[in-house]
Amino acid sequence: MQLYNTLSAKEREQLIDEAGKDRLTLSFYKYAHISKPKEFRDQLFLTWNKIDVLGRIYIAPEGINAQLSLPADNFELFKAHLDTITFLKNVRLNIAREQYNKSFLKLKIKVRDKIVADGLNDSTFDVTDKGIHVGAEQFNKLIDDENTIIVDMRNHYESEIGYFKNAITPDVDTFRDSLPIIEKDLKDYKEDKNLVMYCTGGIRCEKASAYFKHKGFKNVYQLEGGIIEYARQVKDHGFENKFIGKNFVFDDRRSELITDDVIAHCHQCGNPCDVHTNCANDACHLLFIQCEDCREEMNNCCSSYCKDIYALPDKEQKELRKGQGNSNDIFKKGRADYLPFKKDLRNIFEILSKKSS
Ligand SMILES: [Zn+2]
Numbered sequence: 001m002q003l004y005n006t007l008s009a010k011e012r013e014q015l016i017d018e019a020g021k022d023r024l025t026l027s028f029y030k031y032a033h034i035s036k037p038k039e040f041r042d043q044l045f046l047t048w049n050k051i052d053v054l055g056r057i058y059i060a061p062e063g064i065n066a067q068l069s070l071p072a073d074n075f076e077l078f079k080a081h082l083d084t085i086t087f088l089k090n091v092r093l094n095i096a097r098e099q100y101n102k103s104f105l106k107l108k109i110k111v112r113d114k115i116v117a118d119g120l121n122d123s124t125f126d127v128t129d130k131g132i133h134v135g136a137e138q139f140n141k142l143i144d145d146e147n148t149i150i151v152d153m154r155n156h157y158e159s160e161i162g163y164f165k166n167a168i169t170p171d172v173d174t175f176r177d178s179l180p181i182i183e184k185d186l187k188d189y190k191e192d193k194n195l196v197m198y199c200t201g202g203i204r205c206e207k208a209s210a211y212f213k214h215k216g217f218k219n220v221y222q223l224e225g226g227i228i229e230y231a232r233q234v235k236d237h238g239f240e241n242k243f244i245g246k247n248f249v250f251d252d253r254r255s256e257l258i259t260d261d262v263i264a265h266c267h268q269c270g271n272p273c274d275v276h277t278n279c280a281n282d283a284c285h286l287l288f289i290q291c292e293d294c295r296e297e298m299n300n301c302c303s304s305y306c307k308d309i310y311a312l313p314d315k316e317q318k319e320l321r322k323g324q325g326n327s328n329d330i331f332k333k334g335r336a337d338y339l340p341f342k343k344d345l346r347n348i349f350e351i352l353s354k355k356s357s
């Protein structure tokens with residue numbers, strides 16, 4: 001039984017090119033009790049590998065979180081297989097707006113303690129007591145309400161390139177960090193304000209809304225299906241679009257365009273730019289925003305230090321990386337102190353005072 005990838009990313013890329021077939025990128029998640037995650041994982045791998053699914057999937061006793069791509073021709077087969085799994089029958093599939101055949105180059109299905117690293121002890125609160133789910137139309141109404149505080153549950157590098165107008169975008173690197181910070185900053189608004197939250201595809205809000213209710217917030221709402229589903233509904237039904245910029249996504253496309261507004265800046269020169277890239281020096285792999293001019297000048301690197309290393313022969317670079325682990329798995333953020341231009345932080349109190357004035 002082949003339970004792991006045998007092809008390199010390069011070989012896979014070649015196969016995709018040779019096949020010349022359109023692939024679909026999609027994501028879904030489900031909180032559900034999975035008693036034998038490892039066995040479930042192996043079953044999925046065997047079935048999905050056969051129908052050429054690629055992606056990053058997390059399985060935990062609490063459920064499944066999947067971002068993947070597959071040949072469009074195999075979609076019905078894939079859907080039929082999902083429907084054979086009781087808790088995935090009719091699960092909402094978030095299909096990407098912008099398709100890219102190489103959004104994923106490997107099938108990685110990993111068993112984790114949790115499907116989202118939230119740092120919460122779930123036994124201390126009722127995770128099923130969630131916020132009220134709202135669709136795009138109701139979400140628009142809610143965020144127009146003066147009594148609403150809208151919170152972006154994503155990390156700073158995601159909201160840096162796109163967010164909902166008037167949203168609070170916490171300056172955090174991880175979801176886990178964001179929960180206590182938001183609770184503390186909003187502690188005076190638990191009773192009377194609407195706390196309206198959103199994230200990429202909805203999964204983070206599923207847990208966060210229950211957590212904030214547990215912490216005493218009375219009116220908690222969450223955007224069903226996240227920005228991905230919002231964008232779809234806005235387009236299909238002609239609703240007003242209140243999202244500005246790009247939606248950051250966790251595959252090789254890196255983002256989906258929602259509006260043409262470029263709200264971020266190149267981290268090196270400060271010019272308007274919202275294109276994320278990873279530093280070409282594999283030992284660094286820093287995720288940051290770089291414009292085309294800087295890309296050329298810095299040879300795809302984040303600093304002169306990395307540029308120098310990247311200029312060394314492959315063998316020497318590998319020698320330098322020895323013992324450092326696989327840097328490709330390290331998803332670093334655009335925070336390095338030497339990057340001169342970083343995000344204008346949107347101060348929560350500034351937003352709240354503007355709202356009340
Ligand atoms: Zn630049």
Ligand SMILES: [Zn+2]
Nearest residue numbers: 279284302306
């Ligand atoms: Zn670097």
